[in-house]
Amino acid sequence: MLQIEKKNCFIALGQFLSQFNVDQNQKKEGVLHNDLYFDAFVDLIQLSQSHNGWFTPEQVCHAVQSWAKALTEDNLNTWLSRYDFSTIQPKTVGLILAGNIPLVGFHDFISVLISGHKVLVKTSSNDQHLIKFLAQYLVTVSPEMDNYITFTDGKLENFDAVIATGSNNTARYFEFYFKDKPSIIRKNRNSVALLTGKERHEDLVHLGEDIFRYYGLGCRNVSKLFVPKDYDFQPFFKAIYEYKDVIFYEKYSNNYDYNKAVFLMSNFKLLDNEFLTLKEDSSYASPISSVFYEYYDDLEQIKLRLENDKEQIQCVVSNGLTPNSIPFGKTQQPELWDYADNVDTLQFLIKL
Incomplete structure (x- = not known):
C-alpha cells in the first residue's frame, strides 16, 4: 500500500x-x-x-x-x-x-x-x-x-x-x-508555566486551558508554575475564574475535596479559590485539582534548571522565554510534528 x-x-x-x-x-x-x-x-x-x-x-x-x-x-x-x-x-x-x-x-x-x-x-x-x-x-x-x-x-x-x-x-x-x-x-512527565508577572489577562485565561483541559490528567497539562518573588496571584485567580464550572463535575470535585483535606491536615499553606488549590512545592507532579508553584529570583537560573530537568518536563509554557516554549493555551493542541518527550517517532521508525 x-x-x-x-x-x-x-x-x-x-x-x-x-x-x-x-x-x-x-x-x-x-x-x-x-x-x-x-x-x-x-x-x-x-x-x-x-x-x-x-x-x-x-x-x-x-x-x-x-x-x-x-x-x-x-x-x-x-x-x-x-x-x-x-x-x-x-x-x-x-x-x-x-x-x-x-x-x-x-x-x-x-x-x-x-x-x-x-x-x-x-x-x-x-x-x-x-x-x-x-x-x-x-x-x-x-x-x-x-x-x-x-x-x-x-x-x-x-x-x-x-x-x-x-x-x-x-x-x-x-x-x-x-x-x-x-x-x-x-x-x-509534567508541564510547567514560566511566568514573569507581565502576562496579559488573556495569557492567563489561556493558561487556564492548559491547566484544566482533560481535568489536568495529561502530561501536556500545566501542573507547576514558576513565578518571580512577590508574585501577585490575584490576576491569575481572576483569569482562571472562567473555568469555575469544573468543580461541578463530580470526579473532579471529589479529587479537589480529598487533596485539599490532605494538604490541610498536613498543615500545608495553600492558596485556594474553591476549585483549584495552589501549593508551594519543588515537585513537578501535582495531584488533580492542584497546581504547585515555586518562586525564583533569577530568570536565567530558572531557565537553566528547566534545561537540566528536561527529562522530567513535557512542555514549557511562556511568552517565548525559553527555546521551543509553547504559547499559552496551546499545550493540548500539538501539531503532528510535536513529538512526545521530544523523541522523533518517525525517525525511529525509519531506522528500523
Whole structure:
C-alpha cells in the first residue's frame, strides 16, 4: 500500500472527525461513509463517559476536534516532507498505549502506519473504544488497511519493535521486557508555566486551558508554575475564574475535596479559590485539582534548571522565554510534528 494512499485515508478521517463538536454535530457533504459511521460515532462520544468517567463528551469532542485540525492535507504534507521513507522495509511495531486522555496514543498509531510499517496495538483499559472505532473507519475507507492494523487483548507477541507508554514504575518493566527490541519507552512527565508577572489577562485565561483541559490528567497539562518573588496571584485567580464550572463535575470535585483535606491536615499553606488549590512545592507532579508553584529570583537560573530537568518536563509554557516554549493555551493542541518527550517517532521508525 503506497504512502500516498495511507495519507489520503488520514485526510478522509480528518474530514470525518471535523463534523463532531460539543455544541453541535453536523453532517457535511462529501464525507466518506457517513451513512455507516456518523450516528455510531455520535453514540460512542456520548457513551465514552460510561467507559471512562473522565471522558466526558466535552473532553472527547476536544480531542476529536484537535485531530480533525491536525489531519489536513497541508499538515500531513508539512509533517512528512521532512523524511525519506524510501529505505523502509515493513516491520511490525507493537504499541502499548496509555489511557489518561482521549486518543492519547493515536499519534503513535498513525506514525507507524504512515511510515509503512504494520501496527500491533494493545490499548489501555481506560481507552479501548475510540481508537478501535477510528481504525475501523480507516479500513472502510481503504480495505487494504486491514492488513496493517491488529489489536490484541493479550501480551504482545511477534513484533519487531515497540513503543510503550506508562508510569515510571511500568517503564522499568518495559525496559527489561523489551530490552532485546528497538524501543521508545515513555515515562511520567509534567508541564510547567514560566511566568514573569507581565502576562496579559488573556495569557492567563489561556493558561487556564492548559491547566484544566482533560481535568489536568495529561502530561501536556500545566501542573507547576514558576513565578518571580512577590508574585501577585490575584490576576491569575481572576483569569482562571472562567473555568469555575469544573468543580461541578463530580470526579473532579471529589479529587479537589480529598487533596485539599490532605494538604490541610498536613498543615500545608495553600492558596485556594474553591476549585483549584495552589501549593508551594519543588515537585513537578501535582495531584488533580492542584497546581504547585515555586518562586525564583533569577530568570536565567530558572531557565537553566528547566534545561537540566528536561527529562522530567513535557512542555514549557511562556511568552517565548525559553527555546521551543509553547504559547499559552496551546499545550493540548500539538501539531503532528510535536513529538512526545521530544523523541522523533518517525525517525525511529525509519531506522528500523
